[in-house]
Amino acid sequence: MAWSDSEIIQLTCTKKWFETPDSVSFELSSDSEHDSFDFKAGQFSSLGFDIEGKKAFRAYSISSVPGEQRLKFTVKRVPNGLVSNHIVDSLSVGNKVDAQAPVGQFNSVDCVPKQKVLMLSAGCGVTPIMSMVDQWLVQEANIDIEFFHLAKSKQDAIYFDKLVELNRSVDHFNLNMLLEDNAGTTFPQGLISLDWINKLVADFRERTVYLCGPTGFMEAVKSALEEAQFDMSQFYQESFTPTQVNTDVGEGVVKVAVPDFGVELEADEGSLLIDALEKGGVPVIAACRSGICGSCKCKVKVGQVESTSFETLSDEDRANGYVLACSSTIKSDVEVTLN
The missing domain is CATH 3.40.50.80 (Nucleotide-binding domain of ferredoxin-NADP reductase (FNR) module)
Known part of the structure; x- marks a missing residue:
């Protein structure tokens, strides 16, 4: 199975087991018995789970191999981690999980091995x-x-x-x-x-x-x-460790507008763009929160942000104003679109 970068497909949890006392593996399959998954070994996928009436996405490395009829993931419990604790404690066989196409430059194809x-x-x-x-x-x-x-x-x-x-x-x-x-x-x-x-x-x-x-x-x-x-x-x-972003909040207050969703709110100058978008209820996906998965890609049409990561963004994307919201701080009034 191949799907576009922006497409979200729904998969079903077909198996789950403990690897260690605080980590589990689980398998996701499509409804078609003939679908297999195409990706590069080492890549990750952003997965969405329904938790307390809201959809929460996180990025997890795929631990199975390409060409199989299921995707396998292994997740370790993170203290106070919303999604990891849900997966370990509550994910059950038969549950539906949203998935984005596998991505990531850390893989056995692009990172060519010696013998x-x-x-x-x-x-x-x-x-x-x-x-x-x-x-x-x-x-x-x-x-x-x-x-x-x-x-x-x-x-x-x-x-x-x-x-x-x-x-x-x-x-x-x-x-x-x-x-x-x-x-x-x-x-x-x-x-x-x-x-x-x-x-x-x-x-x-x-x-x-x-x-x-x-x-x-x-x-x-x-x-x-x-x-x-x-x-x-x-x-x-x-590494899925959050990127080092300078979030020294300035004395000023800036406006963040997302006209497509009728959102306009105030945020502290120097705060993260992703925090403002989530506060406004904008349906942006922030899966890795590390500046590597690209799921929070958005376009700053007006105003200025300062970014520390451009992973998955092409030169054309950057020239057209696209940024990663999880690794961008707001420097002025901004207008943002997800398109």
Whole structure:
């Protein structure tokens, strides 16, 4: 199945199970038994759930492989997370879920691998990494895979049994499961150092590196590779951590108008555009809130905003005034359209 970037289709939850005490996997399928899903391994989809009478979207990496008749996702509970808690506690088989077309530049097609790769993940960051590995194995690509995964404990390690089985049964797959609670194992603040990478994968400079996980973990890995003078053209990373947006609120008050929806309201100068649009009840989708999924794309027809992310926006989009509302702060009175 292929659908356009702006199209939302409705899928059905056909299976759900726990991976760890605070994370679940679930599968979504279309009503047609013959539909399969076309995407690039490693990409994500923005999913919409009905929660307390409102539709809430969030972006989640797809953990299945392209060409199958279902999309698989794995979601970890986030403290006070509206959608993650709904998925873990309330999503049931038979529930309908809205889905946007898969997107994302972190994937095994656009990020071309060498014949040797190093996959580094922590927590729920394992999901797109696992999709890439599974795709290479399905394709019998014969890529030499060194796989690092960091978790607090065996109980908290997503896909633990699967990773151990791959390590046992696939000659060109080597697993380093780094558990913080292991006796004698020390990871300062749960991070991986250059010494650890050198110790466990001495030939890492000959590999393409793929990285996904929490911000601190990713920053530590990237710094370690730069310290080692790694060829960063062979380094790819993904993160749904919100972009650093300067939201120092000024003394002024600005007006935000969205004529298509009859909305006009006041907002603090320097506040996020997405917050103003949501306050006004404008049906904008803010799935990742990280400036990477592009679902909150809108056009500033009048006025000025300051943006920190242009992910998924073409040069033509930017020239025509399109911005990502989740990573844009309001600098003056603005008029916005979603078209």
